[in-house]
Amino acid sequence: MTHKKILKLLESVKNGKTTVEQAYERLKDIPFEDLSHTKIDHHRVVRKGLQEVIFGEGKSIHQINDIIRAMQNKGLDILVTRVSKETGSELTALFPVGVYNSDARCFYIRKDLSVKGKGSILVMSAGTSDISIAEETYITSIFFGNKTERLYDVGVAGIHRLIENMDLLKQARVIVVVAGMEGALPSIVAGMVGVPVIGVPTSIGYGASFGGLSALLAMLNSCSTVSVFNIDNGFGAAYFATLINRL
Numbered sequence: 001m002t003h004k005k006i007l008k009l010l011e012s013v014k015n016g017k018t019t020v021e022q023a024y025e026r027l028k029d030i031p032f033e034d035l036s037h038t039k040i041d042h043h044r045v046v047r048k049g050l051q052e053v054i055f056g057e058g059k060s061i062h063q064i065n066d067i068i069r070a071m072q073n074k075g076l077d078i079l080v081t082r083v084s085k086e087t088g089s090e091l092t093a094l095f096p097v098g099v100y101n102s103d104a105r106c107f108y109i110r111k112d113l114s115v116k117g118k119g120s121i122l123v124m125s126a127g128t129s130d131i132s133i134a135e136e137t138y139i140t141s142i143f144f145g146n147k148t149e150r151l152y153d154v155g156v157a158g159i160h161r162l163i164e165n166m167d168l169l170k171q172a173r174v175i176v177v178v179a180g181m182e183g184a185l186p187s188i189v190a191g192m193v194g195v196p197v198i199g200v201p202t203s204i205g206y207g208a209s210f211g212g213l214s215a216l217l218a219m220l221n222s223c224s225t226v227s228v229f230n231i232d233n234g235f236g237a238a239y240f241a242t243l244i245n246r247l
Helices: 003-014 020-027 044-048 061-073 085-094 128-143 166-171 185-190 207-220 234-246
Strands: 078-081 099-101 106-109 120-125 147-151 174-179 197-201
Touching: 003 020, 061 078, 061 085, 078 128, 085 099, 085 106, 106 128, 120 128, 120 166, 120 234, 128 147, 128 174, 128 197, 128 234, 147 166, 174 185, 174 234, 185 197, 185 207, 197 207, 197 234
Parallel strands: 120 147, 120 174, 174 197
Antiparallel strands: 078 106, 099 106
16 A cells, blocks of 8 residues: 555545544555465555565465465555566466566566656666566566666677667666676766666676676676676666666
8 A cells, every 4th residue: 555545545534434444454454464474565665665576486376376466455566576487377377467578587467557757767788698687677667667778788799789879878867787797888888877877797607707796796896886786686776776766
């Protein structure tokens, strides 16, 4: 329940249109709803302005189903990240209105299509192999109501591909750069624009990339100012970009 809905409910009680008992029934699960296996933080949307999202990895289809239905009962849209193709197919069968994006490994049900950000978010990938994480970022950003653009496969191996798209970079209010291998692209982008740049290292690369550790350290040691998220954490980057875009 958003702060606007809470205020509307309280106003309804004040005007005698809703009883105290009815209001209690609607508010009793704040701050959370206990499903025994999961405690859903319904209050998060009031505290943060952004609702809770379901991390699908490690959860059974039964658990995810319970969580989705509980959130729907509160009128919330649904985003489940890190969902396998098998689980995605099961969720689509259970919730036909939902969409499964196999590249992003995300399942979502989005009814609120309003745009809430002040500007646009640009999601970039250094290589085609980084697109899975970039798509998780893109889907999450769209889910949270941001106008979001994509620019993929513009890494340092062919820097002219980036330079040819500078107009797109200049239009963005926040840029998320997803890169594996040596992780150099966020530093280059941050040195060329005057907006916040968020780097997401991926686990893509050969042996000495150490599963994304090399890219992570390169971004942390950037001479340009880059905010860095954990390896493969496209969701976290999109969440943070959303907060910036609403300021």
